[in-house]
Amino acid sequence: MITASHTDEGFGGPYAAYPTQTVHVRVDKVPIPPPPDGWGVHVHVGLARHQAEHAEIGIMSVTKVGLGPDVTFDPWEAAAYGQILGFTVGAYAKDGDMRGWWFWQLWQW
Numbered sequence: 221m222i223t224a225s226h227t228d229e230g231f232g233g234p235y236a237a238y239p240t241q242t243v244h245v246r247v248d249k250v251p252i253p254p255p256p257d258g259w260g261v262h263v264h265v266g267l268a269r270h271q272a273e274h275a276e277i278g279i280m281s282v283t284k285v286g287l288g289p290d291v292t293f294d295p296w297e298a299a300a301y302g303q304i305l306g307f308t309v310g311a312y313a314k315d316g317d318m319r320g321w322w323f324w325q326l327w328q329w
Contacts, residue, residue, distance in 0.1 A: 221268070222277065223319050224311035239280065239310030243322065246306040261304035265322040272316025280310040 224241035247261055265277050278296020285303035293300075296310060309322045 221319060221321055222309060222311045223317065224275070224313040239312050241311045242280070243309045244306070245309075245324065247324065247326075248305040260302055260327045261300075261324055262327060263300045263304065263307050263309075263322070263324045265298055265309055266320060268319045268321050270313065270316065270318035272313040272318050274312070274314040275316070275318035275320075276310075276312045277318070277320035277322070278310060280308045282307045 222241055222243055224239070263279055263282070265279055267275060267277050276296065278298060279293060279300050280296055281290040281292045282300050282302075282304050283290050283306040285305060290308075300307065304324075307324070311318060311320050
């Protein structure tokens with residue numbers, strides 16, 4: 221679960237530039253080996269509940285095998301697939317509170 225809240229007027233800016241909460245995950249640092257014959261990571265996010273004027277949750281960026289720097293999403297994505305080594309989930313709430321969820325799965329191709 222990820223939660224975010226905001227009560228300050230005049231926060232400003234688009235949600236993609238100003239998350240009020242973030243989660244950074246490095247899949248390649250988790251102590252489980254990927255299957256040897258090929259693997260893929262699936263990341264999913266969703267908004268569970270909000271009591272805010274505006275609330276968002278999404279995948280802000282991913283680090284993929286062999287693609288150099290992070291791939292940044294604007295607007296944020298609800299799902300990402302592929303040979304992902306890490307990802308960042310962002311949540312935004314304006315004038316209230318929100319709760320969202322995220323998970324990742326490791327799949328053999």
